[in-house]
Amino acid sequence: MPVIPIFDPTKGMFTAADQQDLDPRAGFADLIENLYLDRPGKIRKRDMLDNWLPSGNAVLLKGFFRFVDENLTGNAEWIAYGSLSGNDVIHAASVSTFTSRVSGLTQVATGKLDTTVVAGKLRLAFGYTSHRWYGYNDINDFFQDQYQPSSAWAWQTRQPSYPSTFTYTSLTLVDANSGLGEVALGYSYYKAVPIFDGVQEGLFATGRAFIDTTDTIAAAAFGVLMLKMTFDSDDWNKRITHLNIYRNFDSTSADDDDALYQKVDTISVRNDDAPTTITDAQVMNRLLYDKSKSWSVNAYVFSGTGSLGTPDVDDIKYVLVWGVSDADILSNTAKTLTLNTDMNLLDKSFTRFAYTISKRVCTSGGTWVGATATNEDTGTNGWGGWWAIYLPTSSFGEDEIKYNTLQYNTEGTDVWGVIYANTDKVISISKETTVPVSGSGLSIIYAKYLYFKTGTVYDLYWCDYGRLNKGAHPLAGVTSITSAPKYSVFWKGRLFGLNTRVTKADNTTEDFPDALVYTEVNQLDVWPADFQLQQPTDQGGIGQGLEVIEEIETLILFFRNSISFLKVPQADPDSWRMWSSTRAIGLVNPDAVVKTPVGIFFCSDEGIYLIDKGGRISSRPVSFPIYDSYLSAVDAGVTKFSAIYYPQQRQVWFNFLASPTEIWALDIDTVNWDVPRWSKNTWGSSRLVHLSAVDESNKLYLFNYGVSLLSCINRIGSSITGDESAGTTFRTSYMALGSMQRKHLIRRAIVGHKGAQAITPTVYLNDGAESEAKTAIAASANGEHKKIKIKRYARNFALQLVSAAATSIVHEITGIEMEVGDE
Incomplete structure (x- = not known):
């Protein structure tokens, strides 16, 4: 049958x-x-479902997110926006203990908790006014024996800020050898700009350091300019990782224009640029060093029956000859010659010089006059003099520490300078030192800049000599960077934001509910005011969300009544192209869109559509098998529609909230079938569901929305034994x-x-x-x-x-x- x-x-x-x-x-x-x-x-x-109850906490939830990071307790934490006392960001390792909070957020009644994670740093927004940054600081600032904030998570406003105690204390002229050249006559300005999170450069602040070198005293001086900055670690912004140093010089005008500043150096405020202390340094007033040589030890010492002062006939000595000067050699190693008198080099800008080792044979007892002379060796890479320091236990690359700031103490006086050249074991310094004498120990400290502290106050010293201009500030002239987008996505090094409130320079605000804004590359909290794109149609309504289809390099902009596409093939915005769908469908609310392995699903007034990885919108709603149920929910109101992808089941769960005790589930692998497969999950009224999230183990969590105090938190997953009866x-x-x-x-x-x-x-x-x-x-x-x-x-x-x-x-x-x- x-x-x-x-x-x-x-x-x-x-x-x-x-x-x-x-x-x-x-x-x-x-x-x-x-x-x-x-x-x-x-x-x-x-x-x-497994029902979790908060431990005696009355929490009014409005949005939440599972933040995964290896530095967190248990490697993950719940981040929520809601209310314990007022409206707060709430965070806790367990959903059952929502006790930790970050207060001070402006009250927002409804909206979507928008989250963006980049390089372990979380940016979240709830509406225009509630914006926060959350990050982990586990790197010691400054140097090992200086400021070391404890490793900890920190909440900040999303917009990075200068420390309020960041001041320019002085810009002074440090004496130097005449061989370095005179200080340029004119007006010099310097500014230090913080780099936040390792990539974001702040804007120019109003403070600056200034020196006028047009007066007669400065005009006759030789030296380098030393910038001193001061700040307090109690006020330090832990997001700062580097400082960019900018310089503006004008020989005739005292006008200061941000557009004229040029970057000359980048310094780390973390241990990357920690100072080096050397205690066995030797002043080289009577020492020559040539790294290219391999002399036999003491091959060039006096020999005979007399002495250097009173030689006998046939006695032999060796003399170092440079220019018109010479000095007797007392001893030598494989690469050094020790002399009996100072090397008085006329041109003190020398970093290396040519020399000859001459052999002298005494022809008349008691004097070297008329002694025969032969050249034993020559060189062109000699280092020495009062302005050179020998570091016997060091080894550098050529000019590796060039332009580092240097300090040492001689006879109780701190001497400042700059290293203007170096070879593997010798540094040439900007100011000659007269004590201690050659061969004696000298303690020096050097780095790209130096810190010294008194209590919590830190003084930073940085010297400028020979530094080339490296380009203008990328945001010179930008006057307004405070933007608060409701919806954002990180893509191609930029943060794109939709539906934005901009704070202008005069602290007034303007809303752009249908405009797309975007940041500079790697400047995730810097929103230039002119970086804005309007949607192609004026009928699209307010912005509701953003998603990205990487396969076709396209950003999807969801509006209430339309959908737009932004093609971003290159970093240059001139290459971008924006267009709108010809179909009059939009996104009913910000929570009703979700990205899955097969594409992006979104709820419209007509039904649920799929935008596949080719950017094509499905010709008919994938929700047609549940047409009556969907339209009934639309008639009841779409403001609370939501969608989430449940990886364990490869399903999208849709909550229409007409009946908050049920969720419709779509098997994403069936969307191309003639009839996509839908199922329905139902539960009792004690388990109302308004919000949902997936954790790092792909378990699904279901919360009730902020319409009453939190009464239940339910989770579901293959590894969970639930207490529900269904x-x-x-x-x-x-x-x-x-x-x-x-x-x-x-x-x-x-x-x-x-x-x-x-x-x-x-x-x-x-x-x-x-x-x-x-x-x-x-x-x-x-x-x-x-x-x-x-x-x-x-x-x-x-x-x-x-x-x-x-x-x-x-x-x-x-x-x-x-x-x-x-x-």
């Missing part, structure tokens, strides 16, 4: 496969409630048995079942005109196939299988067949 396989465990559910693969009389599922079809060969009961329903659509003008015999149904719950079958005939409840199929621990006698004539039929509410999830349907026969 003919058999209709409603459900074949070897193929899965016959719901919406290609028609040529199905029996022409087979239908599809009309209702799947509290059931999963995620495993081949069975329909099984969904996981049960029943199930599976009902087929009406399936024709042949010609609709004739009735056919339905003999029996055969149902494969395994589980701890009984199943009550009901047969519906002739489009529901007749129905008949059948004897319940008993629970079966091992599984078996039960026959259900029907023996009725009908033009079509539907079969419904219902299980009563229970906490057990061991409930599976492994096969359904209908035996039919002719009239």
Whole structure:
């Protein structure tokens, strides 16, 4: 006799496969409630909800997010916007203990909690006014023995700010050797600009350092300019990782223009640029060093029966000759020569010089006059003099520490200078030192800049010599950077924001609800006022959300009444192109859009649509199988629609909130079927659901929205044992048995079942005109196939299988067949 396989465990559910693969009389599922079809060969009961209660805390939730980071306790934390006392950002390692909060947010009644995570730093927004930044600081600022804030998470306003105690104390002229050249006559200005989060450069502030070198005293001076800045660690912004130093010089005008500043240096305020202290340094007034040599030790020492002062005939000495000067060599190592007198080099800008080692043989006792001379060796890479310091235990690359700031103490006086050249073991300094004498130990400290502290106050010293201009500030002239977008997305090094409030230079605000704003590359909190794009149509309504399709390099802009696309092939905004969809559909509210592995789903007034990875909007709503339920929810109000992707089931869960005790689920792998597969999850009124989130283990959390004090937090997942009691329903659509003008015999149904719950079958005939409840199929621990006698004539039929509410999830349907026969 003919058999209709409603459900074949070897193929899965016959719901919406290609028609040529199905029996022409087979239908599809009309209702799947509290059931999963995620495993081949069975329909099984969904996981049960597990109810968590906050520990005595009355919390009014309005939005929440699971933030995953290895530095957090348990590697993750819940971030929520809601109310413990007023409106706050709330964060806690466990949803059951919402006790920690960040206060001071402006009250916002409704909206979406917008979150963006970049490089472990969280930016969140709730409306125009509630914006926060959350990040972990685990790197010591300044130097090892200086300011070391404890490793901790910190909340800040999203807009980065200068420390209020960041001041320019002085800009002074430090004496230097005449060989360095005179200080340029004119007007010099310096500004230090913080780099936040390692990438974001702040704007120019109003403060500056200034020196006038046009007066006669400065004009006759030789030296380098030293900038001193002061700040207090109690006021330090821990987001600052570097400082860019900018210089503006004008020989004739004292006018100061931000556009004329040029960057000359970048310094780290973390241990990257920590100072080096060397205690075995040696002044080289009587020492020559040449790294290219490999002399035999003491090959150039005096030999004979006399002495250097009173030689005998045939005594031999070695003399270092440079220019018109010379000095006797007392001893040597493989690369150094020790002399008996100072090297008086005339040009003190020398970093290296040419020399000759001359051999002298005494021809008349008691004097070297008339001694014969031969050249033993020559060199062009000699280092030495009062302005050179030998570092025997160091090893640098050529000019590796050039322009570092230097300090040492001689006879109780601090001497400041700059390293203007170096080889592997020698530095040339900007100011000659006269003590201690050659060979004596000297302690020096150097770095790109130096810090010294008194209590919590820090003085920073930085020297400028020989530094080249490296470009203007990228945001010179920008006057307004405070933007507060409701919705944002990080992409291609920029933060894009939609529906934005801009604070102008005069502290007035202006709202751009239908405009897209964007930041500079890697400047995630810097929103130049002219970086703005309007939607192509003036009928689109307010901005509701942003998503990205990486495969086609396109940003999707969701408005209330339209959808726009922004193609971003390159970093240059001139290459971007924006257009709007020709279809008059938009996003009903900000929570009703979700990105999945197959594309972006969004709720419109007409239905739920899919934008696939090619940027194509589905020709018809994927929600057409639940058309009546969806439109009924739309009629009841769309302001609380929401959607979330549940990875464990590869489903999108839609909450329409017309009935907050149910959620509709779409299997994303069926969207291209003739009839996409939908199911419904229901629960009791004590488990109202308004918000949802997925954690790092792909468990789904369901919260009630901020309409009353928090009464339940429910979670669901394969690893959770729930406490919910739920029943199930599976009902087929009406399936024709042949010609609709004739009735056919339905003999029996055969149902494969395994589980701890009984199943009550009901047969519906002739489009529901007749129905008949059948004897319940008993629970079966091992599984078996039960026959259900029907023996009725009908033009079509539907079969419904219902299980009563229970906490057990061991409930599976492994096969359904209908035996039919002719009239």
